[in-house]
Amino acid sequence: MNAVTKIKGPISVLRRSDVDTDQIIPKQFLKRVERSGFGEFLFYDWAKEPGWDLDPNPILVTGRNFGCGSSREHAPWALEDFGFKALVAPSFADIFYSNCTKVGLLPVPLPEEEIEALMDADEAEIDLEEQTVRFAGREVAFDIDAETRRRLLGGLDDIGVTLQSADAIDAYERDRERKGPVTTL
Amino acid sequence: MPDSLFDKIWRAHEVAESLIYIDLHLVHEVTSPQAFEALRLAGRTVRRPDRTLATADHNVPTDGSRVAAQIADHLSRVQVETLERNCEEFGVPVHSIGAARQGIVHVIGPEMGVTQPGMTIVCGDSHTSTHGAFGALAFGIGTSEVEHVLATQTLQQRKPRSMRILYSGELGYGVSAKDLILGTIGRIGVAGGVGHVIEYAGPPIEALSMEGRMTVCNMTIEGGGRAGMIAPDDTTFEWVEGREAAPDPLPLDEWRELRTDEGAQFDAEVAIDASDVSPQVTWGTTPSMVCDVTAAVPEPASEGDERALDYMALEAGTPIRDVRLDRVFIGSCTNSRIGDLREAAEIVKGRKVASTLSAMVVPGSQQVAAQAQKEGLDDVFRSAGFDWRSAGCSMCLGMNPDTLAPGERCASTSNRNFEGRQGRGGRTHLVSPKMAAAAAVAGRFVDIREWE
Ligand code: SF4
Numbered sequence: 062m063n064a065v066t067k068i069k070g071p072i073s074v075l076r077r078s079d080v081d082t083d084q085i086i087p088k089q090f091l092k093r094v095e096r097s098g099f100g101e102f103l104f105y106d107w108a109k110e111p112g113w114d115l116d117p118n119p120i121l122v123t124g125r126n127f128g129c130g131s132s133r134e135h136a137p138w139a140l141e142d143f144g145f146k147a148l149v150a151p152s153f154a155d156i157f158y159s160n161c162t163k164v165g166l167l168p169v170p171l172p173e174e175e176i177e178a179l180m181d182a183d184e185a186e187i188d189l190e191e192q193t194v195r196f197a198g199r200e201v202a203f204d205i206d207a208e209t210r211r212r213l214l215g216g217l218d219d220i221g222v223t224l225q226s227a228d229a230i231d232a233y234e235r236d237r238e239r240k241g242p243v244t245t246l
Numbered sequence: 247m248p249d250s251l252f253d254k255i256w257r258a259h260e261v262a263e264s265l266i267y268i269d270l271h272l273v274h275e276v277t278s279p280q281a282f283e284a285l286r287l288a289g290r291t292v293r294r295p296d297r298t299l300a301t302a303d304h305n306v307p308t309d310g311s312r313v314a315a316q317i318a319d320h321l322s323r324v325q326v327e328t329l330e331r332n333c334e335e336f337g338v339p340v341h342s343i344g345a346a347r348q349g350i351v352h353v354i355g356p357e358m359g360v361t362q363p364g365m366t367i368v369c370g371d372s373h374t375s376t377h378g379a380f381g382a383l384a385f386g387i388g389t390s391e392v393e394h395v396l397a398t399q400t401l402q403q404r405k406p407r408s409m410r411i412l413y414s415g416e417l418g419y420g421v422s423a424k425d426l427i428l429g430t431i432g433r434i435g436v437a438g439g440v441g442h443v444i445e446y447a448g449p450p451i452e453a454l455s456m457e458g459r460m461t462v463c464n465m466t467i468e469g470g471g472r473a474g475m476i477a478p479d480d481t482t483f484e485w486v487e488g489r490e491a492a493p494d495p496l497p498l499d500e501w502r503e504l505r506t507d508e509g510a511q512f513d514a515e516v517a518i519d520a521s522d523v524s525p526q527v528t529w530g531t532t533p534s535m536v537c538d539v540t541a542a543v544p545e546p547a548s549e550g551d552e553r554a555l556d557y558m559a560l561e562a563g564t565p566i567r568d569v570r571l572d573r574v575f576i577g578s579c580t581n582s583r584i585g586d587l588r589e590a591a592e593i594v595k596g597r598k599v600a601s602t603l604s605a606m607v608v609p610g611s612q613q614v615a616a617q618a619q620k621e622g623l624d625d626v627f628r629s630a631g632f633d634w635r636s637a638g639c640s641m642c643l644g645m646n647p648d649t650l651a652p653g654e655r656c657a658s659t660s661n662r663n664f665e666g667r668q669g670r671g672g673r674t675h676l677v678s679p680k681m682a683a684a685a686a687v688a689g690r691f692v693d694i695r696e697w698e
Binding site: 077078083084089093094095096106126131132134135152160206220222224229241242245246 | 321
């Protein structure tokens with residue numbers, strides 16, 4: 062994963078709430094066994110609607126509960142492959158939020174009224190180190206879990222981080238692991 | 247300090263702060279190929295194949311194909327073959343297409359008895375919450391996390407907040423677990439449970455069968471919840487006992503401890519009177535856009551509602567019972583277990599599917615199909631004019647050839663009515679198995695409480 066620090070540039074706006082991952086990347090594209098190349102299918106059906114206009118800017122600003130529904134990580138893959146580096150919304154669905162942080166696509170929750178103001182701005186700068194979004198002469202703070210932030214800033218490999226606790230996992234399996242069930246019947 | 251069921255399971259699985267041990271990892275063909283590939287590239291192995299179980303469900307055709315080579319769709323075939331190859335290479339047990347144990351991942355886990363009280367269970371699938379019906383902590387993860395669990399058998403996870411939905415009263419005649427959970431989502435909204443593990447409790451929950459409990463927990467994610475769970479009791483133990491992966495004897499003393507202590511604290515509490523719940527039908531494009539079958543399509547209250555009505559081609563004020571249907575789908579990890587099929591069969595027995603629509607039944611697993619056949623349910627459905635298919639996810643999401651055509655309107659026992667979910671331009675109304683069966687006969691929605 063690439064390290065995430067500052068994301069600066071023009072914004073794209075998608076004024077919809079409860080956007081589900083079925084819309085972000087419809088099922089017919091989940092049949093691929095590769096991890097790349099999903100960007101061209103982003104919002105596949107919506108993109109055919111008249112008046113649809115979404116540029117591959119670094120920042121996407123959108124409505125509440127973004128990314129609800131299916132756990133498909135193909136959704137953040139598609140958003141990232143399309144060109145977005147950060148997503149700003151009043152709220153995100155849990156699994157989607159977590160998936161974004163694994164991919165290096167920065168999810169930024171801001172209060173509803175800030176989102177409204179941001180949608181009217183042309184560009185913004187997001188600083189992960191400072192946990193701020195700057196736009197139109199304002200500066201707004203956002204929340205992120207400290208450990209998630211550390212991993213994003215360092216571009217750390219999650220499995221590598223966990224394997225630093227290999228001794229603890231060994232000890233758990235030795236002393237506390239639940240008996241069964243065994244799948245290899 | 248009094249603990250909740252969730253607290254107890256969480257604590258028993260904490261390896262280190264925000265690192266929890268996973269007792270069972272379920273795998274399917276759609277969200278795993280990139281995870282296995284990443285393991286291969288990094289030279290990593292699967293840490294615990296004996297705690298991992300794979301099946302092919304999302305892509306499999308339901309035409310009775312016995313091997314992957316028979317799958318006509320090239321990409322689907324490659325995906326199923328890739329799963330089989332990955333499982334062989336990494337030593338993961340797999341029940342792929344044609345296997346006697348194949349089926350929807352959330353149906354076969356409980357069926358084999360690998361889903362048990364007190365466990366942590368994950369799967370690259372948002373409906374993993376289903377397994378919480380057994381008093382397990384079960385939730386969906388993304389592909390990067392699938393890779394992480396394969397490699398380490400653990401998951402990095404901050405402890406979510408907790409919520410209890412406490413039901414009182416009792417479900418009325420004809421009202422099912424599906425109506426209860428749809429009514430609940432209508433009440434809390436599609437983001438009502440975000441960030442929370444939800445415990446469903448109270449007498450109406452205790453009165454549910456295991457199948458009903460699985461239906462409730464299954465749809466937790468539709469209310470945004472991280473996981474849903476129900477404390478195990480005698481109903482649970484009876485269900486688990488004797489299954490092939492179940493312990494013998496069951497560790498009942500231990501399992502009876504798996505309940506929320508008196509006075510335990512939750513970050514949020516919701517109270518719902520189950521007696522107020524009527525049979526439910528969704529009218530829009532999120533599961534919270536739902537109303538009583540006796541109601542009319544509501545006036546739009548937001549831009550999202552307007553868009554939904556437009557997509558669904560519905561006018562506000564139209565009685566739900568006047569909505570005519572083109573298709574009926576009985577299936578999915580929400581409602582395709584033997585109990586669901588029995589309920590639906592009882593409604594259609596000796597009747598005919600309306601000539602204006604086509605209806606299909608897709609059992610959740612090969613075992614469910616076999617049991618149904620033993621009971622003659624397949625004949626009941628076939629003679630009524632239903633198409634009886636083989637096991638898989640099928641038209642729940644239409645990754646296989648079972649899809650709605652643009653504009654078709656479907657009563658479905660599945661869990662998502664998102665735009666295009668069952669096929670591009672398709673219109674989905676979520677209902678219970680009984681309501682779907684009655685709608686198939688009538689050609690439109692009917693109030694199951696008035697069915698004779
Ligand atoms: S039946 Fe539907 S919701 Fe369930 S696992 Fe399959 S695709 Fe997902």
